[in-house]
Structure formats: C-alpha cells, structure tokens
Amino acid sequence: MGTITTADGTEIYYKDWGSGPPIVFSHGWPLSADDWDAQMLFFLQHGYRVIAHDRRGHGRSSQPGDGHDMDHYADDLAALTTHLDLADAVHVGHSTGGGEVARYLGRHGESRVAKAVLISAVPPLMVQTNANPGGLPKEVFDGLQAQLAANRAQFYRELPEGPFYGFNRPGVESSGAIIQNWWRQGMMGGAKAHYDGIVAFSQTDFTEDLKKITVPVLVMHGDDDQIVPYANAGPLSAKLLRNGTLKTYKGFPHGMPTTQAETINADLLAFLKT
16 A cells, blocks of 8 residues: 655555556545455455555545546556556446546556456446437536535435435345445545546546547446446447447446445456456
C-alpha cells in the first residue's frame, strides 16, 4: 500500500498486493478500492498481482477542489501505472471505473496493457442527446446532484438499499452489511468530488475511446442494471470495440461484482486465461 502524487499535487492512495501478472482495478462512483475486496483476494490467491487505487476525491486519496473529470481520472491512472512500471496489465473497471479504463486506453494508449474488462460500465454515453436517444434524461443526473447536496448521508443509504444491488427487487435478500460498507466507502470521499463526478460519469462520451482500443475487451453487464441501464451501455460498447466480447447476466444488478462475486470472478479468470 502506498501513495503517489500526481502532476497537479493530488495524492492518490493505492493497494499493491502479490506478484505475477498484474490486474489493475478501477472502482465505481462514489466508492473506493475497497469495493474490489472480493476480486482482489480471489485473484491474489490465483497467483496474480492485484492493484487498486482510490480515485481522486474518493476514499483515502486527497480531496482537491477540481480535476473531477475523466481526463484527470485517466491521467491519474496513467501516473500510477507508470510509477509501478506495469507491463501487460489487465485493467478492470466497474461503472465509472469502466469509463476511466476506456479513457485511459484512448488517451494514453495500450503499451502497458494486455486486456481490459468493463463491468456494468458507463460507456459509451449515459446521458440522452440527439445522437444518443436511448440515454437517460439529464434531469435524472441533476436530481442525483440535488439529493447529494441536500443530504449526502441519506442519499448514500438509499442507493445501496435499493437499486445499486437490486435489493429493491421482489425476492432479493438484502444485506445490511453490504449496504453499510457502501455507505462507509461513500462517506470517506469528498462531497465536491462526488458532486462533480456525476457529471463526469453521465456526460462523458467514450465513443472515440472505445473505437481506438485494439486489445481484447470483455464487456460484462447485468440486464437488470438499474444504475447503468443495459441496453444503452454494454451492447453498444461491445459493438464499438474492435475486439470486444459481450457477456450478459440475466437478472444481475449493477453491483454484481459484490453480490454475484463467485460468478463474476470465475468469468474474469476464464477471460484472463484465454
């Protein structure tokens, strides 16, 4: 575990466990590297080197007032991979982290990368535009910002209690511990970073980034994702990628790396070994 300091003076916290082929994990909004516990322990036990960082303004990283956009996220990730001198790494991104991975590859190239995985990820574009009629109206994201500004602690209870893990679906057993851990991670981060991050994950268009990527990419998405709706995300990203494979999970929620870790880990491992 350690920290790096980026070009603009932001301190980025990261974990770096084990040895062997490197896997780099990019977490979702508004969480931290801790959201990858189930994956990092699994792949560590399977002989991989596992690395995960807290995005700027999130978790244990510093909380600057600005720079909460995909270009900075990608640049911070590039700074980390350069600092660790990674080669042939596999980059795995969940939700906003999937956007971070796509922008990193599009902006910094693939010289250090062997493969990538996008899980429940925000690309190609979440917000509805004339060119993206299947996206969500901007008012949806404006509403998220309003809820965060009004009562972040309450907002960060309601998201994991309901749509994030599908605990609002009939017959789905809720987990108070998972909800509490989501809240803990969210409240560790900064309100300004999370407020700006809503714009970053919803309004950034990753179309050109995806088109540039040539390494194999596994796109994993649940068809009951209530946060990043399936139809306008996973299938469209897979089509834009030159070497993309879509794997659809029937009934799985947005937070499937946590609630369906056994399935997700097995499929990730299979992809890494191909």
